[in-house]
Amino acid sequence: MRAAPGPIRLVNLTLGYDRRPAVHHLEGEIAPGATLAVCGPNGAGKSTLLKALAGLLPPLGGRIERPDATARDIAYLPQLLEVDRSFPINVRDFVAMGAMRRIGLFGRLDAAERARTGEALERVGLSGMEDRPIDTLSGGQMQRVLFARLIVQDQRVILLDEPFGAIDEATTQDLLGLIAHWRGEGRTIVAVLHELDLARRAFPETLLLARERIAWGETRGALCAENLARARAMSEAFDRQARECLRDEEAEHAH
Template identity: 50%
Template structure:
């Protein structure tokens, strides 16, 4: 299974969010994407999912269909005012096998109940997601990932604004998934979490600053360079001119 970005530039209104990024993510391994605010970290995940189209370069997902990717967006991007139950939210993780209108059956319901028990939410099935605390809702999203049973898991700021106990419990799933041979790519903003739970890190500041073993990537020099680039990046950077052969 190959998961790679090859010379990828992604722009919003032709202003680059990530610029000529190349990175190959190790299969069956957990990798953190780390960097300053506005570094393009979430853009990487959206590009891997196919939500964003590269201006240059391409994404390689050899041996993997996008239906086999479990993607967790930032919780703030999810509308929790919808009248949806915890169980219904978890069951959406089965869509890749049942389709949007397929039934999950008794076995699927049992899997969903077990996923909720695994994340510490046994008995929450009938609650509305709008009733939950931020930490409880994040546990629901992790249960949905468990339900999906995907070989590639993409997490976008999975522990933002979550209490320490919930963060500790959910970080254990990163280790679990890695032990099960799954590939995890997580956007994180907490330096200590990255160092404690991820052996490999992509340090990003719209371009690749460093990529490799975490202890050699998260050095003072690399972090200073990333922050300098982020601080001095132009509010309106030049339009990225894409040669016709690269845009094709």
């Protein structure tokens, strides 16, 4: 793994769908090697922000600056419910898909890549399950498989969307251990979390989001009672009928 890239900067960033804003005028910087939790009420724009960081959602306004980095340097873990488990593929082949950027879409796995896949499955506690179809796995097992694929990807920036949702405590602890290992390697980790206790325990920095930045900094301070109450109030006051956002160039012409 190469060293972590330079900081990721959010500059007056506005995000949304169908021109309807979901995140407004967000400013901030994710330092190299940061371990950042993104917290906030339901509908606060957390997953939307993660998709934009992954390069899957273009901004409505502002920009994301990634010095020395591209989308190829990013490993993205979607919410478990977004993973299509109906495709007929076994655990080994699913995890090996993490090597696609190195070997190409139609490349063959060599001995080194096969060994990397086996080691990843061992690290997440799934040795011996290589031939199991993914549609037979429990939620916790599937989340371990997704983390194994991240290991195979071996990227400098890791984005995790609700990695601990609907999984058992043993799996949570094992995956927290893996995140701690990545943190020790100096990787940049950004995770959307609903579990505030986990944010306080394992993530030194937190962005509290309620469609705009409520707080961003040391986790205990960011998640203080006053900030959490403000985030709830902001979320409840959100106007779902708000007018469409103009893109930057349209706004300039409007003036």
